[in-house]
Amino acid sequence: MTAEDADATLSGLGEFAVIDRLVAGRRQPPFVTLGPGDDAAVVAARDGRTVVCTDMLVENRHFRLDWSSPHDVGRKAIAQNAADIEAMGARSTAFVVGFGAPGDTPTAHAVELADGMWHEADLVGAGIVGGDTVKAPLWVISVAALGDLDGRQPVPRDGAQPGDVVAVAGELGRSQAGYTLWDRALPGFDELRSRHLVPRPPYGQGAAAARAGATAMTDVSDGLLADLGHIATSSGVHIDIARDALRPEVDAVADAASRTGADPLQWVLGGGEDHALVATFPGTVPSGWRAIGIVVAGRPGVTVDGDTWAGNAGWQSF
Amino acid sequence: MTAEDADATLSGLGEFAVIDRLVAGRRQPPFVTLGPGDDAAVVAARDGRTVVCTDMLVENRHFRLDWSSPHDVGRKAIAQNAADIEAMGARSTAFVVGFGAPGDTPTAHAVELADGMWHEADLVGAGIVGGDTVKAPLWVISVAALGDLDGRQPVPRDGAQPGDVVAVAGELGRSQAGYTLWDRALPGFDELRSRHLVPRPPYGQGAAAARAGATAMTDVSDGLLADLGHIATSSGVHIDIARDALRPEVDAVADAASRTGADPLQWVLGGGEDHALVATFPGTVPSGWRAIGIVVAGRPGVTVDGDTWAGNAGWQSF
Structure with a gap:
């Protein structure tokens, strides 16, 4: 040698x-x-x-x-x-x-x-x-x-209050779309495929949310519904997501979903590993964030347009 | 189920x-x-x-x-x-x-x-x-x-000066002794065997050394000679260890060494994983520390009573 x-x-x-x-x-x-x-x-x-x-x-x-x-x-x-x-x-x-x-x-x-x-x-x-x-x-x-923390208070998971707006910064569903394309060995959709390999968290938006008074925040690692579920359970509130508000997310993965026979909304609601941020705000949602739902009083849980989501809510490690 | x-x-x-x-x-x-x-x-x-x-x-x-x-x-x-x-x-x-x-x-x-x-x-x-x-x-x-750090400066590896005393806190050679006993499936020597499984770092002595003005410090994870070698190389100094000063360490593992046919001094000089602390002091060695050698000007390296150690100096990860 x-x-x-x-x-x-x-x-x-x-x-x-x-x-x-x-x-x-x-x-x-x-x-x-x-x-x-x-x-x-x-x-x-x-x-x-x-x-x-x-x-x-x-x-x-x-x-x-x-x-x-x-x-x-x-x-x-x-x-x-x-x-x-x-x-x-x-x-x-x-x-x-x-x-x-x-x-x-x-x-x-x-x-x-x-x-x-x-x-x-x-x-x-x-x-x-x-x-x-x-x-x-x-x-x-x-x-x-x-x-x-630059002098700010940490934004926990357990601070969401009825009346807060739920908003997201960053991408949803892309990693799951990319995973499915890789898994089926389907060609094309290079950007989605790359998103599964390297997520793009919205750096800086965590601090921006804190400055805007976010009451609760987490990153979407397990899936939007699963991660909002953690906020709902810890905060003792109910969260309702509006399907229409997720239209841009669904559109971004619709072609790939069609190619693989998947439901693009399932990817957006249940797909993890995009590491978007999701937070609850008592007032105006800051720049870079899109409102997708509301926090209401009630039994802790997450619904979509008032209904329980019948699909998969997210990933478990074991 | x-x-x-x-x-x-x-x-x-x-x-x-x-x-x-x-x-x-x-x-x-x-x-x-x-x-x-x-x-x-x-x-x-x-x-x-x-x-x-x-x-x-x-x-x-x-x-x-x-x-x-x-x-x-x-x-x-x-x-x-x-x-x-x-x-x-x-x-x-x-x-x-x-x-x-x-x-x-x-x-x-x-x-x-x-x-x-x-x-x-x-x-x-x-x-x-x-x-x-x-x-x-x-x-x-x-x-x-x-x-x-409680307001103190960190004690680096590269601050040893000619004239400093080299001292140790904690145990040497025990983990290697215990490993050899386990490896050969030899009975007895329960305390040494347990030391291989759970090291006993001298908690609190790192801060004590810093307060006493230690110029360089590291823990013995790879072996005394190997870890002192890191201090010698980073500091651009030569370190000489006195075999006599290690007598208590050698005595503590001598019976086990005799049982396995090993050289107890090799265990003390080359055995890692005890996580003792070794440091260099410009003046008096603080309580809880034992002087084992001196720092001198010269080609970076470590000797034992002036001679290069012919045995194994320590562990490599790959």
Whole structure:
């Protein structure tokens, strides 16, 4: 084996040299006081509080390496954590990453994964400040995200009040549309297909919603009805969605739904992983948000035009 | 299948009910502003900075479920992250946990894992404030830890100066001793065997070292020589360890080494995973720390009584 061959895989290169490759040349934002390379990183928390969350992605469960490039996987792993930070009304400041992979993983794939993570982190203005690389029989990526509230109160799930307007920022149904196209190996619809691999959370709209007085907020990771169900249950309110208000969402996936024989409304109501934000507002809905329903007093639950949705409401992890 | 049978596994119970079981009845410390149950948690960061790190543990690589109980695995996962926070001179405040496991995992094992995590988190006075549970073909546990510096500067790896004293707090060689006993299926030496499953970082000594003016610090995760090598290389100094000063460490594992035919000094110098702290001090070594060597000018590296150690210096991840 030549030195170049050895460098080609994670086992050949060795842990510390792999980390050097992943870390080299990255530019940290100014509020990262101490970046990677020590036992831990140090990130400014000017607000005096830190928002924190974590998500784990497992190969063949949350992504497939024959569908997604390592760059796509990196973007998705960061995006879904950043969306959770947005959903509190905060701004992501830093991510740490655990990466498990087989020893024969090409080093270039690990670098591509890191490139995708940095691409997405740059979109939100955050740094990747630390991590851990370990040997595993398949790819496992675990990200933890830190966020800053800039002096605002966090927007919880349990604050929705009767009379609030329900509104959404970002896309719905696209990831499910893309998944179905990939799953059936149908050609075309490249943009929808790419949306399944890399979601596009509406960065900045979490803070905008908080500034506009949002009473409750979450990101759409499991499906619109399922995630609104969490708000309804925690807040002790009923939420009714207007089908007509979802027309633009339905139209955006209608051709793909027709091609696959699916109901586009089912994708919009039940499809997860788009990481749109959905929130409840006591007054005017801010710019960038579309009203889609109302909060009313009553038995906690979610209806569509007053009726229970007969289809699938969303995803369960086990 | 009865309802009770269904509750017995993660798949049967379902993601949200599993999370409820893991979260129920835990008491968060007062500085956890918002605990689990929302998109993200909120933790006070009174210092205005947050220390953050992450470590991933993979079944059969970092632990074996025929050696460790789920409780042991939980303690270890928290301990090794808490040790990284200590090594910056900080105090752990909060942990988030990603947990991947097969669907047929008994719910009771997941609860035991969480119990072990809380046991260890309680030792450092921190909370487990969030997490993610996902389906995976084997157990994967990823922890991210947050820490608070209480107004002190972080203790880096690159600050060691010629003339500093090298000192250690906590245990060395025990984990390697325990591993060897488990690996050879030798009976007895229960305390050493348990140390391999659950390390005992010297909680509080990281902050004590920072207050005493430590110039560099790290935790012994890869092995004393390997981890001191990181300090020597980053600081551009040479470190010489005195074999005589390690006599108490060697004595503590000598009987087990004799039983297995191993060199106890090799375990002390090269064995990782004890998560002792090793630091360099410009003056008096604080209480709880034992001087084991000196920092001198010269080519970066680590020697033992002036000689290069011929044995194994430590562990590589790939």
